[in-house]
Amino acid sequence: MAEGEMADTGQAAQPGQLSVVSTATDGIRVLTLAGEIDHDTGQALRQALDTSGILRPRIVVDLSRVTFMDSTGINIFVAAHRTLTEADGWIRLAAPGEAVMRTLQIVGVDAVIDCRETLRQALSD
Numbered sequence: 001m002a003e004g005e006m007a008d009t010g011q012a013a014q015p016g017q018l019s020v021v022s023t024a025t026d027g028i029r030v031l032t033l034a035g036e037i038d039h040d041t042g043q044a045l046r047q048a049l050d051t052s053g054i055l056r057p058r059i060v061v062d063l064s065r066v067t068f069m070d071s072t073g074i075n076i077f078v079a080a081h082r083t084l085t086e087a088d089g090w091i092r093l094a095a096p097g098e099a100v101m102r103t104l105q106i107v108g109v110d111a112v113i114d115c116r117e118t119l120r121q122a123l124s125d
Contacts, residue, residue: 026123060092
């Protein structure tokens with residue numbers, strides 16, 4: 001995806017749906033999510049996190065508009081972290097709301113994947 005190009009996989013998030021908008025900033029793919037991450041919506045997130053053929057992929061996932069996340073999201077993020085690390089890249093999670101952050105903390109994902117309070121912090125080194 002070209003710098004600044006956007007791909008939207010859904011409308012504004014409706015209950016039970018997930019919207020994924022992909023942009024790029026300084027060579028970093030930024031995924032802005034809105035809605036719920038669960039079994040029914042996980043495939044859209046998996047596709048957005050696919051970095052096949054990209055050298056040293058870097059991804060920031062803006063979670064500020066995610067209202068719910070279950071173990072599906074945890075599994076997707078852990079798998080993406082593993083894949084990106086093996087490709088000499090990284091993933092950062094930005095601005096998770098209280099409920100999403102609590103889920104990340106309960107299972108210890110925040111100790112494995114870099115979580116930042118704001119999108120700006122996640123985009124900086």
